[in-house]
Amino acid sequence: MDAGLSIGQVAERTGLSVHALRFYEREGLLADAVRRESNGRRVYTEDDVEWLDMCIKFRSSGMPLETIRKYTGLVRQGSGNEQERLALLRSHQDSITTQIEDLTECLRVISHKVSIYESHLADGTADCLWVPPAPAESSEAS
Amino acid sequence: MDAGLSIGQVAERTGLSVHALRFYEREGLLADAVRRESNGRRVYTEDDVEWLDMCIKFRSSGMPLETIRKYTGLVRQGSGNEQERLALLRSHQDSITTQIEDLTECLRVISHKVSIYESHLADGTADCLWVPPAPAESSEAS
DNA sequence: CTAGGAGCTAGAGCGCTGTCTAGGTCAAGT
DNA sequence: ACTTGACCTAGACAGCGCTCTAGCTCCTAG
Numbered sequence: 001m002d003a004g005l006s007i008g009q010v011a012e013r014t015g016l017s018v019h020a021l022r023f024y025e026r027e028g029l030l031a032d033a034v035r036r037e038s039n040g041r042r043v044y045t046e047d048d049v050e051w052l053d054m055c056i057k058f059r060s061s062g063m064p065l066e067t068i069r070k071y072t073g074l075v076r077q078g079s080g081n082e083q084e085r086l087a088l089l090r091s092h093q094d095s096i097t098t099q100i101e102d103l104t105e106c107l108r109v110i111s112h113k114v115s116i117y118e119s120h121l122a123d124g125t126a127d128c129l130w131v132p133p134a135p136a137e138s139s140e141a142s
Numbered sequence: 143m144d145a146g147l148s149i150g151q152v153a154e155r156t157g158l159s160v161h162a163l164r165f166y167e168r169e170g171l172l173a174d175a176v177r178r179e180s181n182g183r184r185v186y187t188e189d190d191v192e193w194l195d196m197c198i199k200f201r202s203s204g205m206p207l208e209t210i211r212k213y214t215g216l217v218r219q220g221s222g223n224e225q226e227r228l229a230l231l232r233s234h235q236d237s238i239t240t241q242i243e244d245l246t247e248c249l250r251v252i253s254h255k256v257s258i259y260e261s262h263l264a265d266g267t268a269d270c271l272w273v274p275p276a277p278a279e280s281s282e283a284s
Numbered sequence: 285c286t287a288g289g290a291g292c293t294a295g296a297g298c299g300c301t302g303t304c305t306a307g308g309t310c311a312a313g314t
Numbered sequence: 315a316c317t318t319g320a321c322c323t324a325g326a327c328a329g330c331g332c333t334c335t336a337g338c339t340c341c342t343a344g
Contacts, residue, residue, distance in 0.1 A: 008290065018291085019333055027331095039340060041291055054251075061248035065331070086259040089252060096249045100242055106203035107238045109196075110231060117228040150320065160321085161303055169301095181310065183321055207301075 004035075004043040014052050021052075028069045029055055031076060061096050146177075146185040156194050163194075170211045171197055173218060203238050 011018045025034055025042075031051045034042045058068050067088070074085045153160045167176060167184075173193045176184045200210050209230070216227045 006290080007292095017333075020331085022292090023332065039291085040293095041340085054255075057248045057251050059331090061245055061252070082259060082263055086256065086263065089256045089259065093249065093252055093256060096245050096252065100245050100249070103203055103238050103242050103245070106199045107235065107242070109199050110203070110235055110238065114228065114231050114235060117224055117231065121224055121228065148320080149322095159303075162301090164322090165302060181321085182323095183310090201301090 004045060005049065007042050007044070010044045010049060010052070013049055014056060016052065016056070024052070024055065027065055029065065029072055031072060058092070061092070062099060063092055063095075067092070146187060147191065149184045149186070152186045152191060152194070155191055156198060158194065158198070166194070166197065166207075169207055171207065171214055173214060200234070203234070204241060205234055205237075209234070 005013070007018050007021055010016075011021060014021075016024070021042075024030060030048065034044060034048060037043055055068055058071075059065075071085065071088050074081045074088070147155070149160050149163055152158075153163055156163075158166070163184075166172060172190065176186055176190060179185055197210055200213075201207075213227065213230055216223050216230070
């Protein structure tokens with residue numbers, strides 16, 4: 001039932017490539033070095049997969065490998081550094097929040113542009129474009 | 143008053159480096175090739191700066207240079223292809239929306255982790271961590 | 285016995301987005 | 315005259331995050 005997973009199975013479950021899995025391991029992103037069968041093949045546990053899922057969340061929210069490595073290092077050291085871990089997580093939290101804000105602003109500007117194109121296409125007046133960017137926070141302009 | 147801007151001034155105003163400005167131009171991201179003084183120096187207009195600001199929005203929301211180049215090409219061609227421009231903008235809009243959703247999910251998971259660390263640090267029980275990821279959409283676990 | 289397929293390591297290569305260097309021009313200030 | 319500083323071009327280099335290759339070992343099925 002939980003007999004341990006091959007790298008291929010983990011790849012399938014996480015969506016990472018086998019290359020990426022080996023790469024992550026080499027880069028020290030894994031909580032503990034993956035166990036091996038007698039023949040040298042990696043055997044992953046469910047915990048490994050969970051950890052990898054976490055790494056994927058970190059990565060996909062823009063945390064650099066370097067920082068994941070640092071976090072991993074803290075966890076590997078064992079208890080005593082929870083404040084540090086927390087600080088790291090909090091700062092990443094902030095980073096994500098900022099990213100979301102920035103993206104939201106971009107979305108606003110681009111949506112404004114889209115709506116201008118839409119209305120100009122609707123009433124046939126599709127010239128006098130290109131369109132200057134949205135005016136920061138006020139009502140319509142053109 | 144609007145005597146045209148040097149590359150240095152544009153760098154300062156946009157936050158791009160002069161290197162990046164020249165790079166973007168080489169890469170064909172600018173609506174129209176920047177005018178030059180007799181001595182070959184670039185002279186930017188206010189419109190150029192606005193265009194660059196737009197490019198910055200595109201870039202910072204993850205649009206690849208390639209796509210910006212495509213958009214620029216459409217605009218350069220002049221009117222007649224507004225549908226295409228609109229399609230491109232809409233698809234980028236979607237991309238941003240997806241990014242925001244993904245980031246929001248990451249933020250949820252990480253905030254969960256943070257709150258677990260916080261409470262364990264609060265009542266002194268800061269072991270039994272590391273913490274598995276948040277359970278998708280339900281109440282607390284650990 | 286043989287062919288596939290999955291795994292292994294070490295290390296090269298790549299796509300993207302800039303950044304930096306080398307070598308030069310030009311204009312202004314001292 | 316000389317220095318300084320902003321600008322120019324062409325092209326090399328860099329950082330990040332993978333991805334792929336070469337050359338190998340196993341194991342299993344036909």
